[in-house]
Amino acid sequence: MKTFFQELKNRRVYRVAITYVIAGSATVQVVGTVLPIFHAPDWVQQVFVALVAFGFPVALVLAWCFDLEDGAIKMTCGDGRAVVTSRRVWILAGVGLLVAGSALTGYWLWHPWKRLSDAASMSSDTLSAPPVIEKSIAVLPFENLSDDKQNAYFADGVQDEILTDLAKVADLKVISRTSVMQYKTSAQRNLREIAKALGVAHILEGTVQRAGGRIRVSAQLIDARTDMHLWAERYDRDLADVFGIESELAQQIVSQLKSKLSAREKAAIEQKPTADLAAHDLYIRAKTLIASSALSTPQAESLLEAVHLLNQAVERDPAFARAYYQLAEAHDLLYLQGIDHTPARLAMADGAIQSLARLRPNSGEAHLAFAKHFYWCYHDYDRAREELTLAQKSLPNDPLPFQLAGYIDRRQGRWPESIKNLERAIELDPQNSAFLEQIARSYECLRRYVDAERALDRAIALVPKDAAMRARRAEIELHWHADARPLMSTIQAIIAKDSREGKNIAELWLYGLLCERDFDGALRALAALPIDGCHQETILFPRVWCGGIVARMRGDTASARAAFTSARNELAKLVREQPAYAEALCALGMADAALGHKEDAIREGRRAAELLPVAKDAIVGPLLVQNLALIYAWTGEKDLALEQLSIAAKLPGYLSYGQLRLHPYWDPLRGDPRFEKVVASLAPK
Known part of the structure; x- marks a missing residue:
């Protein structure tokens, strides 16, 4: 055997093997990059990889049997330097085949062409223009x-x-x-x-x-x-x-x-919408305000002004059904976003919808209004879906039923169905940047960051001056690769061009500065933060809470405690009025944790997660689990914190590699091998 290995060295088989592996790997990488550019089928790349792999044993056998001497190729299998039998050639070929087979199996399991196909699927299904139909x-x-x-x-x-x-x-x-x-x-x-x-x-x-x-x-x-x-x-x-x-x-x-x-x-x-033209003018102005409210800062002003205009419209014409539809939506949004999450606001929404149903009981608008109301205000997804089915029959070209179906699917964890419905909404409303931003959020929750970037790129092409959209696009790198630099450079460029845009990107600005641990710089972002405060989806943290976080990070313990106390009082009042309001309970639990009220904080965090579990809401539910992990971490219950964090990391949601790597929220867990294992599980593959 020793003689055999010496012969491998003498005949330069080792050198040929190493050279072949390096050259073959480089060639495969080049081909994998070039072929998709020319839209070559996947099987072309697969066949090429197989040929490269099975060329390896051939190269070994040729290296054994032939040599290059004095510029000429000479056969060495039968020379006098060594006794070479066919048995040794077969051993060498077998080893080469085994190595080639192992490499090919590993490459097949990695299946890069499948990932390329998935990414291309999103590009073709969502971002490409649908075929034009005659009608x-x-x-x-x-x-x-x-x-x-x-x-x-x-x-x-x-x-x-x-x-x-x-x-x-x-x-x-x-x-x-x-x-x-x-x-x-x-x-x-x-x-x-x-x-x-x-x-x-x-x-x-x-x-x-x-x-x-x-x-x-x-x-x-x-x-x-x-x-x-x-x-x-x-x-x-x-x-x-x-x-x-x-x-x-x-x-x-x-x-x-x-x-x-x-x-x-x-x-x-x-059917005429109204006999009162002045009421119709009020209605159009309010409809425009509601449509743009998602991009307004603060959002509350646009929605409350719309309510004021619509109340005037229905006062002028109590039979104006479409005005009641818009009025119900404005009340629903004020309730959903936590701007006025009170029984009184819910009652106003109920009243507007009942008026609409009385005037147009079988209309598509009535069914759509009920669907939104059941979904946004009651988390009653089944009834909402029933109403959507009826709405789609009367509103075949309205993207909202498909949009809402996509949102409901998403809340129920039906991710493929959600993507399909959102894509249909985009087809009916292809220049709607808000729809593209929403499908990007879905891809973020699935941690499909390439697809999220593509959707946001298309949205930015539609609204290139939208500061918030540009910042959202840059934020992807923070979550994906734990790199806050693209976000911060984008925000700095936006503010340098127009300082008034600071209020529209203040939350992302503050988040990025906290991740960079620029706590003095965070004061500027805090000053630009709207009165609405900070949001995690529908979990609303008072503005003073955000100030408490910055003060604590800057080492100003007294100011931080005062801010957390003020936030706690505000949230406690909300919870007293609505004890089953999960989002408010979660925020209250975090305020109590920040103040060191351990038992209260844990009770409130657990109760929030019980009220709105993942099975009931696949978007907010994981956030409540994630925040419960933070409550445990902040109150010294490291084992319980890691248990909840491990659960959250396995769920689709906004928890990301970048957040865990960079955000100071998670500092109490750093250094624990179990925490580092969770972080590594979310690292880019």
Whole structure:
């Protein structure tokens, strides 16, 4: 055997083996990078890897049997330097095959092509434009030609009603209002490009002119693929007949596109929303505020102003069903977001929905309002889903039922179904950056950070000036690779350009500074923080709590204790009024933990997790488990903390490698091998 190994050395078999492994590995990596660029099928890469692997034993045998001497290849298997038998050649070939087989098995289990396929799937399914169908249309914002520019809301209302009417036609694909509103201020519209971006074949555009008691509406239908004008009409009527114009126009479009219109759909289109134009103006203004409230800082102001406007609208016209729909949504959002999570606000939402149901008991809007209400305010997902099924029959082109179904699926831990429904919502509303941001959140919870980045990249392409969206995109690196630098450099660039944007990104700014342990710098972010405070989904921490965290990190014990005490008093009042409010109990438990009230903190944290377990809410539930781990850690119960943390790390959710590596919240557990093991389990693979 010793002679055999000496022969391997003499014949340079070792050198050939090492050279082949290095060259083969490099070649496989290059091919794995290049082939996807040319969209080569997966099997091409798989066959190439197999050929490289099984070339290894061939190279060993050739190295044994041949040598390079004086620039010529000579056969050495039968020379006089050693007795070489066929048995040794077979041994060498067998060893080579074993090594090749092991390498190929390991590579197959790693299956990089499957990961590439998964990522490509998201790109093609979610980010690529869907195929354009013939009966598809986008209704662009109508231009206001009135001398009084205050009538801009009126022009918006005309477009909104036409779009709402068309969206009820099941035989049409109609793009949602959110996606078309970005073209409101376009000086010169490139209809072909707009249609391509929205995934439609046809565009409707028009003008509105209101003067005294008269109105003129002009509209034209265009095949955006050929720029051919298919139909145009001008309506000169009394102002009181504006809703009749909108109904006629919608039915003309249905006819021009040769779409089927059922008797039920025709009746729904012909039904006037209100007889009071002033009430309708109030309604349109409120609807705009609610739609933009998610991006408003503070959010409460937009929602409360919308409630004020809608109350005026229904006071003017108590039979205005759509105003009650928007009013219910505003009350629901105030309750859901913890801005006014009180029985009184819930009762207001109940009252608005009951009024809507009384006026339009079988309408799609009524079913959709009930679905939101059951989901947002009662966590009654089954009843919400029943209402959504009914809503979709009357609102086939409305993305909201699909969006809401995606949210409900997500709360129930049905992640594949959630992604599918959110993708359908994006198809109906392709320019809606909020939908893209939400699907990115889903990918973050699944720790599919590549997919999250892609979704946010597309959102930023739609709203490049949105500071919060840019910061969210940069935050991915913090969670994925425990690198806060991209987030902080992005935020610094945003604030350097416009310091007023600080309030819109204050939470992320504060989070990044805490992770970088720049506690003095955190004071600037704290000063920019809105009165709403800090959020973990629907878990709301008072602004003073955030100040307490910064003070503690800076070593200002007295200020920290005063801040935590103030926050505790605020949260305790909320819990006394609503003892089953899980999110408030969780925040109260953390405040008590920060103050050293061990028994109270643990009781409150446990109770919160019991009230809203993961099985009932797969988004907030894991956060309550994670925060219970923090409560245990802060009160010295390290074993219990690690037990809860291990559970949270195995669940889809916002707990990340970067958070555990960097955030000072977890300092009490650092250095414990069990904690480091949990951290390593979330590390990028």
